[in-house]
Amino acid sequence: MSSFKRSIEDASLNGFHKKLAFSTSGSPFLDGYVLSIIGVIMSHLTSALQIDLFWEGLIASAALIGLFFGGFLGGWFTDRFGRKMLYVIDIAVIIVISIAQFWVDSAWLLFVFRLVIGVVVGADLPIATSLLAEFLPRTARGPLLASMVVSWFVGAALAYGVGEMLMRVGGADAWRWVLASAAVPGLLLFIPRMLTPESPRWLISKGRIAEADAIIKRIYGPDYCSRDLPEPATKKKVSVASLFHSGYGKRMVFVTLFWTCSIVPLFAIYAFAPKVLQALKLSDDMASVGSIAITVLFVIGCLAATRVINTMGRRPMVIHSLLWSGVALAVLGMFPDAAPVVVLFLFGAYAFLIGGAQVLQYVYPNELFPTEIRASGVGLATSLSRIGAAAGTYLVPISLASLGIGPTMLVAAAISLLGALASWWLAPETAKLDLQQASALDGCATAR
Incomplete structure (x- = not known):
């Protein structure tokens, strides 16, 4: 029988937490990758798409503009519709837009694609970090959330490395492969994200106690339930x-x-x-x-x-x-x-x-x-x-x-x-x- 004195936040870190930490670290990784990859090919884009300085500046800043709008919008949608749904949709859109960039044939279309991918990558950060924070034990919450920052640098470094390699071996259209390369880490993250359950905390906040109980028992064992999660129903709701x-x-x-x-x-x-x-x-x-x-x-x-x-x-x-x-x-x-x-x-x-x-x-x-x-x-x-x-x-x-x-x-x-x-x-x-x-x-x- 569950005891009100027991807290899931005092449970040990298990295999589920480690897998979730890996899949959520893909968010800052893709942030660093997407922001950095454009710098590798910018000089080639100028001649390939016949772009002037105006479009060059817009394309270079498009992802940053998208990140600005994506951060808040992604957070708002996630709080409203749940972590799991947006967590999967987000990575799917990143994959599709990254691949679509391969066939881009104009400056304005590339700007739109970069803007959209910036919005989606910006939205992914609040989705991923809130989901991870809501599952982690208290002693692991700080270190694992903090370690996600390192993924940004890894993504940025890999973008330059992969970009330079593809530009050397890919021929005249190598820049297209460079742009599309962000789909690869997205594909690697898609299945782990599909298998990730909804946050029990979010479910409890929406009154869906039975669903939260089922997820908690699957992760921590049959002796646990929502009463062991320090997430009481608040009398005064916040918006x-x-x-x-x-x-x-x-x-x-x-x-x-x-x-x-x-x-x-x-x-x-x-x-x-x-x-x-x-x-x-x-x-x-x-x-x-x-x-x-x-x-x-x-x-x-x-x-x-x-x-x-x-x-x-x-x-x-x-x-x-x-x-x-x-x-x-x-x-x-x-x-x-x-x-x-x-x-x-x-x-x-x-x-x-x-x-x-x-x-x-x-x-x-x-x-x-x-x-x-x-x-x-x-x-x-x-x-x-x-x-x-x-x-x-x-x-x-x-x-x-x-x-x-x-x-x-x-x-x-x-x-x-x-x-x-x-x-x-x-x-x-x-x-x-x-x-x-x-x-x-x-x-x-x-x-x-």
Whole structure:
């Protein structure tokens, strides 16, 4: 017989959780792959499709525009219609659009395809992370959600590797194969997603208790049921409008601020790493090596943060990550003429230290909003943070040309330090709480 004192969130990590972690990690992987793959073929598209600078810019930014709209829309649809349905439909659309790109014959059609695939990939993030968060035991929730960030870098790196290989062996139409290549990881993820059950938490929030019980028994055993899942039926229902007022509005402000402040300097520096390093008077060869080293240190920093996220805690991690990475950028800004080894050390320190804030982008939003609006909260934060990322990426070359490298680094430092200040003011601690406690306004999640 089930006991009300027993919680599924205290159960051990099992094979189902590991398979789900693999299939959901495909979301940030495809995000990194889709965003990066266009850069490999852009110069070839100019001649193949006879596109001018106007269309070149639109095609390059189409996926980012789509990601902005897809994040919130995907979250809203997921909260309304369920995790499972959108989880499967999303990957199916990615496969179909990726393959359709092979036959594109005009700039406007490629722009439409890239826009749609951006919408779908953007929608996939709140779908996948909310689904994973709602199944995981509390001790595994932070590390596994955090580790998904690394999948973005893997996807981006693989896109460049696969793209370059196909361009070398594929002939005049190689760029078509490069665009269509995103269908391959999509196909690998399709069957695992088809076999994934609906979230019991979402089913309970809709009053579908019997269906939730059946899924819980299948995953955890016949002795478990919905009474063992800390997801009580709430007396006061919340809606998407709750993200814009009262307690959840404050949490939305925090998530948006720390997410934006952690990715604006990172996206800007990552996109223009060689140019930034050259501006700091590094040679071309050292700038190229430094760019690779920075990427590696980004990944190492994320992996290190994943290992200590439970022991260090969410609140100290986000504050210290943004604070000390901002300090590294500030020192760069004050001493732009430092020796090359010092410049590389400071950039490396920034890349490593920002890992804590990066991994929390997938953890905090899923913990701070209840099941009814969890995916909507993640999606809205994703969309809003993309505005800052796009603006920062656009302004870096302008800032380098008009202000110079020193002031540009100081601006980047100020953004990171603003994120640290906002986190000190607003960040809750959720590491030891179950998902229902962390998302409850009257629970312990507000304790600092």
